[in-house]
Amino acid sequence: MKLNKRAALLLLFAFTSLGLAAQPSVQPGFFLFPIKPGQRNFLSGSMGEIRSNHFHGGLDIKTDQREGLPVYAAADGYISRVKQSTYGYGNIVYITHPNGLVTTYAHLLSFYDDLAKYMLQNQYKKQTFELELFPEKTMFPIRKGxxxxLSGNTGGSGGPHLHFEVRDTEDRLYNPLKWGFSEIIDTTPPDIFTLGLQPLNIYGRVNQEFKRVEFTPVKNGNTYTLPDTVYAHGMLGLELQTNDRYDGTQNRNGTQDVTLYINNKQIYNHHIDQVPFELSRQVSQHINYTMYKRQGRTFQKAYVDHGNDLPLYTAPRNRGRIVVSADSVYQVRLVAKDSYNNASTLSFVIKGQKPTFTQTFSKAVKQPALTYEVQGNILKINATDTASSPRNVDLYKGNRRMSLVPSYTRNSTSVSLYDMRAGLPDSMTFCGISKRLNYQLVVPPGQEVNYKNNYLNVIFDKQSLYDTLYLETKLEGDVYTIGDFYTPLHKPIKVTITPEKVINDKTKAAVYFLGLGRGRGMLGGTWNGNSITFSTSNMGKFKVLEDTRPPSIKLLSKSKVQIRFRIGDDLSGINSFRAEVNGQWLLMKYEHKTATIYSEKLDKSIPLSGKVVLKVKDNAGNEAVFNTVI
Incomplete structure (x- = not known):
């Protein structure tokens, strides 16, 4: 019996469901390139690039800076999932293949006709724009090619492109370039911009100082060197600022592989070729999170930090940390590779140097000053003095006084170090200056901790923290501060606060996260009497705000074919919208980047005509109503 293509596909899927399908194949040519197959193409994003809170999980394929290019199925399969969304992936199609792999195609402008009709019918049936469906495998068989x-710019896309992924049934993300695509040419090795050295214990020094130091390598082809020997001591962590570039484009993409050698012995490697979707947020521990948040610069750690469970690493000894002993010499070699095994190498020498007290002066210093910060478990105190001989800082814990001897002095600022694991200090004094410390609790990772004071209650889940947190909280006016913006959370924390100011209408009041600038993000919250409880995935500043203003609505155009509006909200954000024509529901699609909604009729042959009512609600429940007639 001779089977046609459709019947053969359905039979193959039946065998797959019985567990008889072959193991996933990675041979080159298995997948077709989904944009302009057979033609030279370019990437704007690669697997494993560092994003704000995750690893980039696939390829961003350029589409000639425009929308509307045909998107081709990478292999035979069936559509197992389809979604339309305002944010995230936007319009996305999932195709399941007989070998168990799944390819995804995101930010689409539109679906092909049969699928588009299926989505539209279900949107009218369920009366919603946001919709995710899981068709039966017999509904939409797909042929390779x-x-x-059509390619688009929907969802969270920053410009027209196709986001293309390869996953398995457990949502592990694979580097699509493993399958080999002749459309992408890459003979260019990664760039190495900056090396960071971070002391990781109280004995750590870089050039006799307890501080993170950056070095700019000198490039010669694909080889990089540091012009001078680095003098160091104690436990150190290396960080690398590196990007990759594909031939014919200036986009800075991710570097997939970094290996660290000490005296020609490998002590660390990470290879970003497969990332479990549920662990992707741990990118916060893979990079120097503070540098990323403060300066927007991405440094990948060449060691495995505490709380990082990503299966990307080979680091059998000290998890990649270097322990530098006095009078020893360490030949360091860092190798950065891209997906095509193009490699760049950074080589330099670390010479062990025992920490000694050294002192330099600054004529600019006119009066004493006292500042502090915590790096890991170490309290670093900077005491600026006008005296020729450095003086001790007195640290207090209850009635106990500890006199800290300076470790070194730079430009009249003496640095004293204290290990916070010895107990939380409450104050310090220096040259008549008294400073109250605000460390309230040691919060270890892996434990549920409930902390309460007179203005808030914080519950840390067992998985909230990556590493030990020395908790600081503060109430200034009506702004609550918990920890700081530069410390990442793995899982959310739960917070309860009781605002002192009178809340006129609790149904309109919610907690907002205050960013570094003027940004405000609504977190919501549940009121219980005069207290409100909320969850947050970030530490920083929080405030209760009331939103009593309804959203704005502006008619942009109307015709018998389509009606368009611009909608917006100045605080809590758009929650929902509903349009009716003569009392009948009308689908409105939302493009948040332009703040526009526009109609799509179920039956294109019937013109829009009659009374149009648009209702828009914000997240505080305020509603705006717009009436017009077509």
Missing amino acids: QVIG
Whole structure:
């Protein structure tokens, strides 16, 4: 019996469901390139690039800076999932293949006709724009090379492109370049911009100082060197600022592989070729999170930090940390590779140097000053003095006084170090200056901790923290501060506060996260009497605000074919919208980047005509109503 293509596909899927399908294949040529197959193409994003809170999970394929290019199915399969969303992936199609792999095609402008009709019918049936469906495998069989939609810029896309992924049934993300695509040419090795050295214990020094130091390598082809020997001591962590570039484009993409050698012995490697979707947020521990948040610069750690469970690493000894002993010499070699095994090498020498007290002066210093910060478990105190001989800092813990001898002095500022694991100090004094410390609790990772004071209650889940937190909280006016913006959380914390100011209408009041600038993000919260409880995935500043203003609505155009509006909200954000024509529900699609909604009729042959009512609600429940007639 001779089977046609559709019947053969359905039979193959039946065998797959019985567990008889072959193991996933990675041979080159298995997948077709989904944009302009067979033609030279370019990437704007690669697997494993560092994003704000995750690893980039696939390829961003350029689409000639425009929308509307045909998107081709990478292999035979069936559509197992389809979604339309305002944010995130936007319009996305999931195709399941007979070998168990799944390819995804995101930010689409539109779906192919049969799928688009299916989505539209269900949107009208359920009366919603945001919709995710899981069709039966017999509904939409797909052939390799079939056009499944047009490329676009929907969802969280920053410009027209196709986001393309390869996953398995457990949502592990694989580097699509493993399958080899002739459309992408890469003979260019990664760039190495900056090396960071971070002391990781109280004995750590870089050039006789307890501080993170950056070095700019000198480039010669694909080889990089540091012009001078680095003098160091104690436990150190290395960080690398590196990017990759594909031939013919200036986009800075991710570097997939970093290996660290000490005296020609490998002590660390990470290889970002497969990332479990549920662990992707741990990118916060893979990079120097503070540098990323403060300066927007990405440094990948060449060691495995505490709380990092990503399966990307080979670091059998000290988890990649270097322990530098006095009078020893360490030949250091860092090798950065891209997906095509193009490599760049940074080589330099670390010479062990025992910490000694040294002192330099600054004529600019006119009066004493006292500042402090915590690096890891170490309290670093900077005491600026006008005296020729450095004086001790007195640290207090209850009635106990500890006199800290300076470790070194730079430009009349003496640095004293204290290990916070010895107990939380409450104050310090220096040259008549008294400073109250605000460390309230040691919060270890892996434990549920409930902390309460007179203005808030914080519950840390067992998985909230990556590493030990020396908790600081503060109430200034009506702004609550918990920890700081530069310390990442793995899982959310739960917070309860009781605002002192009178809340006129609790149904309109919610907690907002205050960013570094003027940004405000609504977190919501549940009121219980005069207290409100909320969850947050970030530490920093929080405030209760009332939103009593309804959203704005502006008619942009109307015709018998389509009606368009611009909608917006100045605080809590748009929650929902509903349009009716003569009392009948009308689908409105939302493009948040332009703040526009526009109609799509179920039956294109019937013109829009009659009374139009648009209702828009914000997240505080305020509603705006707009009436017009077509």
